[in-house]
Amino acid sequence: MTSSNIQNIGFIGAGKMAEGIMKGLIKSGVIHSEKIFASDIDPDRLSWLSQTYGIKSAASLETVQACDVVFFAVKPQQADSVFEELKAISLDGKLILSIMAGVPTRRIEEGLKTGVHVIRIMPNIAATVQAAASAFCLGKWATADDAALTRTLLKTFGTAVQVEEKHLDAITGLSGSGPAYVFAFIEALADGGVRMGLSRDTALTLAAQTVKGAAKMLLETGDHPAVLRDRVTSPAGTTSYGLAEMEKYGFKNAVIQAVVRATERSKELGQ
Numbered sequence: 001m002t003s004s005n006i007q008n009i010g011f012i013g014a015g016k017m018a019e020g021i022m023k024g025l026i027k028s029g030v031i032h033s034e035k036i037f038a039s040d041i042d043p044d045r046l047s048w049l050s051q052t053y054g055i056k057s058a059a060s061l062e063t064v065q066a067c068d069v070v071f072f073a074v075k076p077q078q079a080d081s082v083f084e085e086l087k088a089i090s091l092d093g094k095l096i097l098s099i100m101a102g103v104p105t106r107r108i109e110e111g112l113k114t115g116v117h118v119i120r121i122m123p124n125i126a127a128t129v130q131a132a133a134s135a136f137c138l139g140k141w142a143t144a145d146d147a148a149l150t151r152t153l154l155k156t157f158g159t160a161v162q163v164e165e166k167h168l169d170a171i172t173g174l175s176g177s178g179p180a181y182v183f184a185f186i187e188a189l190a191d192g193g194v195r196m197g198l199s200r201d202t203a204l205t206l207a208a209q210t211v212k213g214a215a216k217m218l219l220e221t222g223d224h225p226a227v228l229r230d231r232v233t234s235p236a237g238t239t240s241y242g243l244a245e246m247e248k249y250g251f252k253n254a255v256i257q258a259v260v261r262a263t264e265r266s267k268e269l270g271q
């Protein structure tokens with residue numbers, strides 16, 4: 001199966017993340033909204049999504065039966081009830097894309113059927129604005145074609161890298177939790193501006209755009225961050241004084257430790 005011959009794409013769970021993914025798929029033209037099916041416990045949510053995006057709402061069983069690619073986008077603690085519901089039907093020829101945090105491919109395969117093609121994805125909340133940093137890994141029966149298709153679909157709402165499943169906890173600690181660290185940084189940058197007399201609005205606008213611009217430069221040039229940093233740090237200039245203060249208060253180590261602790265917590269929650 002390739003992106004050009006997918007019949008329908010389904011979503012079990014139509015919350016925030018599912019909506020972000022749907023938007024990316026529709027905007028990119030990979031699939032027409034009429035070929036997207038979604039099921040959710042909340043009927044009001046489904047009718048709102050149908051009215052807003054023109055997708056079809058259906059029960060979980062119908063969604064899976066109608067679709068050849070199905071996103072599992074319920075909360076991890078709701079996974080077992082979904083597996084139970086789907087026990088009765090055939091999943092032959094279907095690709096299951098799970099975004100449920102901390103649920104290993106082995107558990108999904110065991111909860112469904114032997115031979116089912118499963119790919120596990122760790123996106124982040126920026127999927128809601130089609131700018132996610134996603135990583136994915138293959139389950140036991142997923143193929144290279146499944147991986148290629150998954151990459152194409154993930155790229156409609158951000159970037160995607162393929163990894164081994166053992167790295168997904170570290171990815172959860174880095175890019176899964178990462179947006180929250182960056183929000184904290186932007187807030188602190190703006191607080192500094194406010195402390196020095198800027199209005200809150202001005203400080204936040206400049207801080208957010210600064211982060212966006214710096215990330216864009218790094219992604220577009222491919223240069224190491226230290227090289228880019230050196231380029232804007234002139235001898236005895238303002239930036240060199242600012243950076244020295246950051247290091248004095250342990251900025252870099254604080255961020256490294258945030259990723260380490262979040263990774264450990266992801267491992268704990270997955271057990």
Ligand SMILES: NC(=O)c1ccc[n+]([C@@H]2O[C@H](COP(=O)([O-])OP(=O)(O)OC[C@H]3O[C@@H](n4cnc5c(N)ncnc54)[C@H](OP(=O)(O)O)[C@@H]3O)[C@@H](O)[C@H]2O)c1
Pocket residue numbers: 012013014015016017018039040041042045060073074075076078081082099100101102122123124125176
């Ligand atoms: N948010 C993030 O930053 C993020 C990042 C990476 C991965 N994820 C993963 O993405 C998944 C979805 O997250 P989210 O933030 O989109 O959650 P969410 O907004 O709570 O969406 C999940 C939706 O699924 C519905 N649901 C529950 N049980 C169901 C069932 N048996 N059949 C059909 N629908 C059902 C829920 O309804 P109720 O609300 O009524 O229960 C809810 O509308 C989670 O597994 C999460 O771990 C999230």
